[in-house]
Amino acid sequence: MSSDDPTPADDSPFHGEPTPRDEARQYVLPLVVHIEKAAPPARTDALETAARAVLTILSDERSLGDGVWAQAMRDWQDARIRKVVRRARGAEWRRAEALPGITVTGRSAEVRVFPPVPLDGWPKDLARLQVSGTDLEDPGPPDPADPAAPVLWLNPELGMSAGKTMAQTGHGAQLAWWELSEKERTAWRESGFALSVRTADPAHWRELSVSERPLVRDAGFTEIAPGLTVAVEGHDRVGALPKRAPDPAG
Numbered sequence: 001m002s003s004d005d006p007t008p009a010d011d012s013p014f015h016g017e018p019t020p021r022d023e024a025r026q027y028v029l030p031l032v033v034h035i036e037k038a039a040p041p042a043r044t045d046a047l048e049t050a051a052r053a054v055l056t057i058l059s060d061e062r063s064l065g066d067g068v069w070a071q072a073m074r075d076w077q078d079a080r081i082r083k084v085v086r087r088a089r090g091a092e093w094r095r096a097e098a099l100p101g102i103t104v105t106g107r108s109a110e111v112r113v114f115p116p117v118p119l120d121g122w123p124k125d126l127a128r129l130q131v132s133g134t135d136l137e138d139p140g141p142p143d144p145a146d147p148a149a150p151v152l153w154l155n156p157e158l159g160m161s162a163g164k165t166m167a168q169t170g171h172g173a174q175l176a177w178w179e180l181s182e183k184e185r186t187a188w189r190e191s192g193f194a195l196s197v198r199t200a201d202p203a204h205w206r207e208l209s210v211s212e213r214p215l216v217r218d219a220g221f222t223e224i225a226p227g228l229t230v231a232v233e234g235h236d237r238v239g240a241l242p243k244r245a246p247d248p249a250g
Contacts, residue, residue: 013035027076027116028084029054029209030126031166033134034110035087039120041109043136043162049106050085051152051173053113053236055193058177062115069100078101088127088235094127095125107217132164133165145196149241150176150234153200153208168216168229169197171174171223175214177234184239192244200231210231 012210028150030051033046041049076082093110094096097103101114145151152172154165173195177185188194200208208231209215216230 007233025075025080026079026082026119027072028082028119029076029116029170030055030114030121030122031083031170032088032093032112032126032129033087033112033163033166034089034093034112035134035136036089039108040136041106044142044197045106046109046111046136046162047152047166047169049104049109049111051109051169052106052193054083054170054173055105055177056102056183056189057113057115058174060102060190065081072116081144082119082175083167083173084131085134085166086126086131087134087163088129090092092125093130099123099125104221131163132146132161134161134166136162142196143196145198147234148193148237148239149191149194149196152195152197152234153205153231153233154197155209155227155229155231156202156205158224158229160229164223168218171216172214172230172232173214176232179214180238181233187241188238189245191238191241194238194241194244205231 031050033050035041048097053095057063057069060069061166064070071225096112099114103110103111103112106129114126117126152169154168160168173193177188180188207213207229210230214232214235215228217227218229219226
């Protein structure tokens, strides 16, 4: 699902109202979630994995400086921020994996993120993928959010598909990333981008929605009316996160 415009600050690329960024060529950050019919991922894990995928490409050396993806990342962030989530299975997923990008794995979810592409210039093997059919479920209630890590709180009044919500959590993670110093970004990266995605209870959401925390405001182009979708809490805690243990297989 496409998703546009988290927005708090006047100098942010995330705006609901028209800005000069709308005059720039528009780019989109593609994300593809691996959904096999027989073994779909859990919804919450897919949401968290998508958020980590966005953080992973933002911090990747290929996205920075003179990296091979750096110009595309700059062009994308200089225009209206867009993310689109599509689904793939079987041969579709294998073709997607063959394209330049990064696959991020959760407990049950796999999400591949790709460098930004022009809104009208998707690679053929991604353009043919479906945006529908991303309805996922959790096998049971998620565990409580880790109080030591950032939490991306979802608006409890909204009913969004998993694909739409994955784009929204990606927006929230990006807003948090922009708030951090380089030292804090390094600490978050070394923790494996520890975070949780949970649905806020109504009272907590009312508190979050009037706070100065990073807030995602969707432009309302797909599925929902314009309004707040995600609030980020605890991004200031990333400096104290423990480093992730090295992968024995890596």
